[in-house]
Amino acid sequence: MKRKITLKQIAKELDVSISTVSKSLRNSLEIGEETRLKVQAFAKFYNYKPNNIALSLKNRKTKSIGIIIPEIVHHFFSTVINGIEQVANEHGYSVVICLSDDSFDKEVLNMEMLANGSIDGFIMSLSKETQFKGDFHHITEVINQGMPVVMFDRVTNDILCDKVIIDDKAAAYEAVQSLIDNGRKKIALVTTVDYVSVGKLRTDGYEKALLDNGIPFNEDLIIKIEDVDTCEITISELLHDRAFDAVFAVNELFAVTIIKTASKMGLKIPEDLAVIAFTDGIISKYSTPSITTVSQSGEKMGNKAAKMLIERLEAEHDEDEDENENYTTEVIETHLIKRESTD
Amino acid sequence: MKRKITLKQIAKELDVSISTVSKSLRNSLEIGEETRLKVQAFAKFYNYKPNNIALSLKNRKTKSIGIIIPEIVHHFFSTVINGIEQVANEHGYSVVICLSDDSFDKEVLNMEMLANGSIDGFIMSLSKETQFKGDFHHITEVINQGMPVVMFDRVTNDILCDKVIIDDKAAAYEAVQSLIDNGRKKIALVTTVDYVSVGKLRTDGYEKALLDNGIPFNEDLIIKIEDVDTCEITISELLHDRAFDAVFAVNELFAVTIIKTASKMGLKIPEDLAVIAFTDGIISKYSTPSITTVSQSGEKMGNKAAKMLIERLEAEHDEDEDENENYTTEVIETHLIKRESTD
């Protein structure tokens, strides 16, 4: 068990000073060729690699970026991480991931833990509880300390920073419009209890599409679901009354559950019931019938978020005191992926 | 934009020495109460938090653990990360994640990047390419430097370290046995090209179950699939001949594809074709019909792996030179989750 070798050890071994070793390895001209080569050979032999921690301390840069998301076992978030990691890696950054479990306290804790020097900047999506509370002091604090933050998907207007989102309202509008175009009149919206920003926006889009097409907006057709496992009853009752002939679900889990319930009742998809879901994940693709979805390219969001963050990190160096923080909000394109659940 | 405050700044501001500040904050008795309280109040007011990087450098401990996995957009791996994160968090560790994309080079690169001080230990699952090449020098090197490594799922016998696996062979055996118990005789195995260790083991279990039940092992019933998207043809041909009445698939993607293909051909599941898949993910749960699977609790694997690693990290401190590395291999229990795709 040989510990990693340091400059100091090399210096001692070769009987030169630490600086000589350091300079030799960086090919400085101040060092004579003989010494330089000797040091380099020695370093190579012992596989010398500078210690990241020491470098971080010295440069005040860790070359790693912190990601805070509500959960990781979720296709959308995994793809975002994937997207972030790609760009980060290209630029020599590593990613540190913390999960908030949709809890405010964990989000705060994790941010504080990472903010004390561990990372150079944050990419995050708000936890449900944080959105509900509307308490963002932990984020402002981090930003005030000069640490750049990029928010994605679940963002808030209360914080000024770079953001990456999709146009939830427009996407929902498009989805509902396509149902209407196919002759559907009674379109239900299946959503979550809506303190989460995106749920609200999607509902807005749904409503607008209806109204623009002269279809009255009916509160009874908005089904709010707290827990997926208990929603079957509600849905089957409504289906029994043939209260609607199409469904727009805010996520694919709701969609697939509805389809399963409807199928059990003998309804044909899409003839008797058309279904569109938000968020394109694996379930939609492999469900029977496969589900038409609104794509929400997590990878692209991740790419973009990482790019924005890294750009800001590298820029900071130069400007320094230039306080014109022109934050931008990037909107990622969505489109409808037509599959078997619609005609 | 106020930068984070340091001990030095506090010291200067209060006109005491750095050591006094440090000691006051750690409630050392050597410091008089008056000074101590003054310092603490000041520190609290300016929200002083020790710098993690400096602490890491001093303590030679980063309190973070590195995870290297082939990909993150994969339910199994997400759950493992989840499991690791839970335990890590409880013990005050953060996790740094790097993706190998199943590439040997990226795996090596990422490990080298993290090994230079960024983390205290690794939890990893081998990339396909690494398993194929059989080149593990990057891992031995890290271990030789005294950095503990825990491998999970895709492991190798060529490396001595702690491991967390499931008994792939036994699990496959159990699955196939259950098909046989239900009267199936012509059982196909759908697997990947098998340089990945687990594929091999599952095949072994499949074979053993057949032989133990006096069913001849038929090479033609082993279907090796390179790419999911192109496998439909192969499968439909075989199904057409009614070459088999049951399928054991090494992952749920294969399983769901088979079910879709069979359904299109008018076959009834499970009457005409029973299906069991390895790896319990969301697809199996929400597919129609839902798929019977071998559970492979990623979360438990993650929990266990993290526990093993952290235990070793905390222990190291004491023993130090005690070289009796008694590595263990933990086997996580699996069980069959019966769903609609079998009778």
Next chain:
DNA sequence: TTTCAACACTACCACGTTTTCGTAAACCAA
């Protein structure tokens, strides 16, 4: 012979912490 540059290298500082050791001042007993 002096001076000046080039060369080859070393000293020192800073990054932020903790910790060991040291020491001045105050107090007490003899």
Next chain:
DNA sequence: TTGGTTTACGAAAACGTGGTAGTGTTGAAA
């Protein structure tokens, strides 16, 4: 007063690195 202990604090080293500013030697030009 002397010697010893306690109280309250400070100096400095260490972790590993990298940059700036020296320092001393040599050789050559003035």
